Amino acid sequence: MNIFYSNLLKAVSVIILLMCCNKNVNQGTSQSLNDFAVDNLALASGQIDLQLQVAIEKQRIPRTQHEDGSIQFTHNGNFDWTEGFFPGTCWYLYSFTGDEKYRNAAETLQDLIKDHRFLTTNHDLGFVFNCSYGAGYRITKNEDFKQILLDAANSLIQRYNPTVGCILSWNVDRGWQSSRGWLFPVIIDNMMNLELLFEASEITGDPIYRDIAISHANTTLKNHFRDDFSSYHVIDYNPQTGAVRSKQTAQGYAHESAWARGQAWGLYGYTICYRYTKDPAYLEAAEKIANFILSNPNMPEDLVPYWDYNSPKIPNDFRDVSAAAITASALIELVEYSERDYLKSAKAILRSLSSATYKADQGTNNHFILKHSVGSIPHGAEIDVPLVYADYYYVESLIRLHKSEIKNQEVFVSGISVK
Ligand code: GLY
Numbered sequence: 001m002n003i004f005y006s007n008l009l010k011a012v013s014v015i016i017l018l019m020c021c022n023k024n025v026n027q028g029t030s031q032s033l034n035d036f037a038v039d040n041l042a043l044a045s046g047q048i049d050l051q052l053q054v055a056i057e058k059q060r061i062p063r064t065q066h067e068d069g070s071i072q073f074t075h076n077g078n079f080d081w082t083e084g085f086f087p088g089t090c091w092y093l094y095s096f097t098g099d100e101k102y103r104n105a106a107e108t109l110q111d112l113i114k115d116h117r118f119l120t121t122n123h124d125l126g127f128v129f130n131c132s133y134g135a136g137y138r139i140t141k142n143e144d145f146k147q148i149l150l151d152a153a154n155s156l157i158q159r160y161n162p163t164v165g166c167i168l169s170w171n172v173d174r175g176w177q178s179s180r181g182w183l184f185p186v187i188i189d190n191m192m193n194l195e196l197l198f199e200a201s202e203i204t205g206d207p208i209y210r211d212i213a214i215s216h217a218n219t220t221l222k223n224h225f226r227d228d229f230s231s232y233h234v235i236d237y238n239p240q241t242g243a244v245r246s247k248q249t250a251q252g253y254a255h256e257s258a259w260a261r262g263q264a265w266g267l268y269g270y271t272i273c274y275r276y277t278k279d280p281a282y283l284e285a286a287e288k289i290a291n292f293i294l295s296n297p298n299m300p301e302d303l304v305p306y307w308d309y310n311s312p313k314i315p316n317d318f319r320d321v322s323a324a325a326i327t328a329s330a331l332i333e334l335v336e337y338s339e340r341d342y343l344k345s346a347k348a349i350l351r352s353l354s355s356a357t358y359k360a361d362q363g364t365n366n367h368f369i370l371k372h373s374v375g376s377i378p379h380g381a382e383i384d385v386p387l388v389y390a391d392y393y394y395v396e397s398l399i400r401l402h403k404s405e406i407k408n409q410e411v412f413v414s415g416i417s418v419k
Pocket residue numbers: 081189251261375
């Protein structure tokens with residue numbers, strides 16, 4: 001065979017090989033986003049059905065699991081920032097299925113925490129009451145739930161300092177927070193408490209809650225972010241002058257590192273602010289945070305981040321599934337507002353979380369849906385465990401897909417990566 005025919009044969013072989021590969025790519029199994037959401041919500045509700053039986057029997061709210069593998073509930077009687085999430089998950093499943101057992105569970109379990117609405121010692125009233133009573137009010141229009149939500153908002157705004165322009169996150173007179181020398185610490189997580197305030201203004205027509213939320217968001221935007229739009233965890237302010245005293249971490253690897261869940265809270269928080277205000281500065285902030293997260297060189301291929309983007313142990317370190325779930329939910333909302341394509345990344349995250357790597361087999365994992373989250377590594381707490389809020393934001397993401405305009409778009413469930 002002369003050289004011409006030999007080269008021609010090689011070229012034809014390469015073309016055939018490429019065509020075969022392309023065929024494989026196109027033959028990856030796909031389904032509509034809605035079918036993907038419905039299938040995974042059905043699987044999630046199988047786990048939650050078992051978990052709510054335990055919760056109702058014990059009259060306790062699931063949080064995570066102990067080192068010995070047994071289920072850990074939220075504090076019995078005392079405030080726990082995670083106590084609204086399990087009732088919230090039940091409300092989501094009620095909205096999806098219409099099954100009264102979820103409504104009964106949500107009502108019974110949120111009733112256990114009702115009195116906490118008057119606490120003025122904790123900023124997490126936003127998380128707790130918006131996810132539980134807030135969800136219940138939006139679904140049922142129950143007037144008692146509305147009043148409880150407004151009571152919580154009135155308690156939360158007591159922590160606002162107009163000189164600083166922020167709501168105080170942690171009290172510094174007790175606990176580990178008292179050992180850090182802070183005077184007025186504000187954490188990026190606190191952005192998540194603003195939704196309660198925006199809701200309170202929508203319900204009452206009184207701008208006071210919304211004005212405080214906007215002031216908090218603007219002050220945080222000014223002081224919490226670095227040039228690359230990664231955020232500090234804790235900014236400590238002088239409560240008399242409003243000056244920044246220090247920029248530190250509590251749950252991240254280092255003061256100058258980017259704690260993964262903190263970045264997710266920021267993304268979700270500014271997406272909420274844009275929802276209620278349509279201020280382009282908040283959309284821009286959310287887009288810049290999303291860019292930091294999604295283009296981070298330490299982000300793994302499956303888009304489930306390590307617990308801190310700057311951990312020196314990467315790639316031999318823990319992932320934080322909760323950060324991925326919060327990010328997915330925020331990105332699905334951001335798709336509505338932004339001209340950038342965040343759906344691809346949201347789909348990739350949800351595909352990962354719905355795989356056997358991160359999703360527990362039914363009847364295992366203390367009936368939590370997802371595995372492999374991290375509470376706080378510096379505190380040696382909740383490392384590589386299921387967390388109730390990872391499940392909450394995963395279910396929220398699926399519900400958002402199910403209800404969204406884009407639900408007829410495709411997602412690959414096997415075959416080629418959607419990245
Ligand atoms: N707000 C507490 C946390 O994200 O761990």
